Amino acid sequence: MKPTPKLQPDRTTILAFGAHPDDIEFGCGGVIALETQAGRAAHFVVCSRGEAGTNGTPAQRTAEARKGAALLGATLEFIDLGGDAHLEVSVANTLKLAAIIRRVRPAVVLAPTPAGNQHPDHAAVGRMVRDAARLARYGGIKELKRRPAHAIRQLLFYAVTLEAEPAGVPPVLIDVTDVATLWWEAMAAHRSQAKTRGYAGLQVARATMHGQRAGVGLATPLFPNDPLIFESLQPLGRAARQF
Amino acid sequence: MKPTPKLQPDRTTILAFGAHPDDIEFGCGGVIALETQAGRAAHFVVCSRGEAGTNGTPAQRTAEARKGAALLGATLEFIDLGGDAHLEVSVANTLKLAAIIRRVRPAVVLAPTPAGNQHPDHAAVGRMVRDAARLARYGGIKELKRRPAHAIRQLLFYAVTLEAEPAGVPPVLIDVTDVATLWWEAMAAHRSQAKTRGYAGLQVARATMHGQRAGVGLATPLFPNDPLIFESLQPLGRAARQF
Amino acid sequence: MKPTPKLQPDRTTILAFGAHPDDIEFGCGGVIALETQAGRAAHFVVCSRGEAGTNGTPAQRTAEARKGAALLGATLEFIDLGGDAHLEVSVANTLKLAAIIRRVRPAVVLAPTPAGNQHPDHAAVGRMVRDAARLARYGGIKELKRRPAHAIRQLLFYAVTLEAEPAGVPPVLIDVTDVATLWWEAMAAHRSQAKTRGYAGLQVARATMHGQRAGVGLATPLFPNDPLIFESLQPLGRAARQF
């Protein structure tokens, strides 16, 4: 792991994990834009350089990721968990992720869903982040002792494809209408991926569908790993039903 | 339907439906207490007088419901949908509930879950409130034309028993620790029901279990009918995982 | 029930049920277009005239439905099951639908899904069509004796909203890219509904999303009521995964 940029950890920092250089932008780029525009810090951890993809060299993919993160106002680091298409669920990799959680000390963690029927790297990162968020809290793990234990406030999963949405689990929706242009630019930063696949169009179609059911332009679905807890009914905002 | 108390409808009013005189207190009394203590209006609609129960006369049950509502700071009305143990899902009954929604104009509606394996009156009220919340929005229903259409902000289901919790659907938790005494008193107001059943103890055991997993004393699980929508990640508060 | 147009029943006729004048066009208009353009007969049964809707008079809605059906090359009849927002699941209504199935003798029946969390009329029609397709096969039902029993080949449910899609059940997708313009025109025929709601846009967003995952422009999801049976693997066509 290379030296990483210094962060100003506080109780609102967002930490987003992606398996490939474009996952975060495609899965939850609009949500990140909302947070950073409101003045909160966001940090991206990308677990490969896309070297197994059909298009784009690792150097290109790295540059695209840097551009995407910069557009969204997020800092970025790359880590090596075995390489693109080679991410394997293991305790050693999970502890690497837990160490990052301890270092960044985020309030909210975003990761791909652990659903089985998607790119195996996505599921692997999702499962390991879920476990890492637990292990970061435990006091006695020797590989993590360099830094104090940290309990995140929430783990939210994002989906890059419809198949990755967990069946039967209702999402929470984040209204990203106001940041649509910025989200699109962050996706478009991944130019090498635009040639052969309609990923960005897929995301917009998904967000349009969720948005229209909620009476807004675009909404990103997120899947909380744990029940949300509130002090009253007021913060629940409103529900999505318009039809 | 008798004349009902005048309400000051605003965007924070809570409207809670119960099949029997004690359902609201047992299923979500703590949540109501939180809302009314914060100065928001709550109104209860009870759909029978408990006349089919093993214990308590309708007169006793009515008095107990009035006492429970008063303790929680809520107004109360009784309606007749066929009588205790005789509630039937029908369009006519559903429209009665929709008319009440139009009259009270609540932000949030609370109702028993429509899960099948519970007292059939609970499921009937849950299903009809769900449909009534839709019908209250439609402009052309002649039985409802007396009052303007109204779109609620959210429908949240409460469960009176574990079986009534919808399988596989994560709840949102409301921290009711600070109103534990008041919640207990509101349940205890239903003295006729205390003789033979441990309902109140069941609720406290459920709330203790949910609370402990969230690191608080007592938490009430609620089940949103529709995905929640937020403007950013910040209002989500925190997640429940402590173990 | 008024006199209805004569049909040429054969083994490929499609019979589509809708609760309201626009349900069929919105939920599966593209699929109907594919079938009728291939020379197969389609017949629509609409169970209300939209008289409870916010916009449009029954006369307007009736005219719009006629225009939509005509555009799609389908015949159309209206039936009365209690009126818009008043459809109730009952044996009498179910037998009316079964009688229509016996008269039309379709190969394939389309109906709204019976999912609970949608307009209650949609769920009511879905449940009753499902039961009616069974009852149409039984020889001894006296209300149906006027015509010989009929076994349909398949019952496929369509969804008008995302909430109406049955959770966890994979759809079959129908590629409607080639009939996109006609589908859009059929939806647009319901002009009174275009004023305040983005129904057509919602359908296109849903179809775009399903289409993109399958590598086609637009795809309509349908939900078979029963397992499909094939003589070999060849007719299965191809699967939807592109991402």
Add this chain to the structure above:
Amino acid sequence: MKPTPKLQPDRTTILAFGAHPDDIEFGCGGVIALETQAGRAAHFVVCSRGEAGTNGTPAQRTAEARKGAALLGATLEFIDLGGDAHLEVSVANTLKLAAIIRRVRPAVVLAPTPAGNQHPDHAAVGRMVRDAARLARYGGIKELKRRPAHAIRQLLFYAVTLEAEPAGVPPVLIDVTDVATLWWEAMAAHRSQAKTRGYAGLQVARATMHGQRAGVGLATPLFPNDPLIFESLQPLGRAARQF
């Protein structure tokens, strides 16, 4: 991996994976028979020689598998993924399977379901084939660069036991009545397994049950990994309901 027989890859080739020498015959032997009798090529990849089983030596099991494949008109190869009862989900093993998919270039892939509660080797093969079918499409994986990327048309899971059928997911049924004798012979080729277990009888009971519900003699349930996509309603054939 030893040299394997040359195949004539075309758009109809079937590639079936099994964890043990008899899995394919028991789980989907009838389906294979239908395909090969129609002139399509089938190739079996067996991932162990059954050396951990209670009955039969690896040599016997190998010979039985060859006989079973020959009866069904399929070619056969064995691969080594760690040995019977030792199959482990890993990227290296998954890439071995992906390389086979690239070499054989099948239209349809068959594999055991990835359901957890069955012989762990079955689940391991199911999960790895699912991932391998994705990885075979990606252009940049260096272990796979020897051959061009290949996108299969569908991945269908077969179940060897009832527990292996994914809960709540409707199967597609393949009518194997006409090849019942050949299917039985292919199962019977695994003579060493006939001594102590009623596997063949279990399969026939399952196929009888599925067949009778569909009005045919015997039907094999298959579970598509992805939604099926069709150009119209006609290829859907008919649905299974007879009762």
Add this chain to the structure above:
Amino acid sequence: MKPTPKLQPDRTTILAFGAHPDDIEFGCGGVIALETQAGRAAHFVVCSRGEAGTNGTPAQRTAEARKGAALLGATLEFIDLGGDAHLEVSVANTLKLAAIIRRVRPAVVLAPTPAGNQHPDHAAVGRMVRDAARLARYGGIKELKRRPAHAIRQLLFYAVTLEAEPAGVPPVLIDVTDVATLWWEAMAAHRSQAKTRGYAGLQVARATMHGQRAGVGLATPLFPNDPLIFESLQPLGRAARQF
């Protein structure tokens, strides 16, 4: 309701409900045989005379039901809930069933599953028996006051078809191998139904499949409505896994 035979209620009586004259024999006839051969009383309540069926007159169906019950050692009564294919879920019908439960005072109640995708009469009886078992316990229902309240020990659902088995819910299996002949004879008593449908064969295929997975000849799956409770692990017998 006609006069019904006197029963000797005790803590082991079985009360089985069927929608049609043959449902009980087909769905759980073997289980009944086990109980009556062990000296326990069984009583059948059949809710129609099969007058809507394709084959058999009501008189024939009545005689067949009497023969089936006699073979199984059960007493039998017919009740009228609207007639075959006309059973409707209503409070009035549910209270009729609750009154029977109070009269018979069974330990165990058997009923068809309430699954939606089956003959609507089956689902209607299943749902109403589930509710009736609750209402029979409540002290204040005036229609039931003739007899004292009664709490059954368990409600177990049986399935007549595979579709009627609740998805994702594990059954308990009852080993009916020793009563196979008697079960078959009881099914065969329904001669009018044997002409055109393979119901009995379907049941035997289902029971063979469940039996083989448990290492016995034939097993009937039953679906408890509520969790089972035991005093220790010993009465749990053994689990079904043999493969």
Add this chain to the structure above:
Amino acid sequence: MKPTPKLQPDRTTILAFGAHPDDIEFGCGGVIALETQAGRAAHFVVCSRGEAGTNGTPAQRTAEARKGAALLGATLEFIDLGGDAHLEVSVANTLKLAAIIRRVRPAVVLAPTPAGNQHPDHAAVGRMVRDAARLARYGGIKELKRRPAHAIRQLLFYAVTLEAEPAGVPPVLIDVTDVATLWWEAMAAHRSQAKTRGYAGLQVARATMHGQRAGVGLATPLFPNDPLIFESLQPLGRAARQF
């Protein structure tokens, strides 16, 4: 693996696996107490010494586990599968567990549920025990040849947290009211864990809730891996519904 105490294997021995020194006591200590008080043997296998926990040294945790097991009348051994927070699902580890099953030859095996959203060690042990129970039956696995194959009678999963309960799967409940004190003492033996976490209180709240729904004081939910099979309806005891 160190030498382990000699057991008197018979058809009633209980074998319980835990990931950490306190898992068995917290998840199913009351059930163990019932069994050993009835004279049946119980043996605990603990797969780590809790060395990654926030509180307690491995030596303390080991002593606490010995005390807990002694209180419950169970024998105990520790095994090493990589260490606390480092348990990894692998064939080698699974075979270690299978070898223990062959040595102890239990009737019933207890293990943590394999649910994903809990401490990853719990899920790892649950999944491996499930697989080990299968592998212990197969005759040809060379690592296991030292001892004869053994088929357990049942595998029952216990949950340490609510999240670990498998969604939508009904438990069987064991009435542990009579051994409440002993269960509490066994949990309290893990003194190092009492400082910062309310684990014991969580268990009692869960057991109270399950008990009250069943009309008993405390009940432990267990989740059978396979359907239960019975010789008649009588051993099913009674169902849990009281509300």
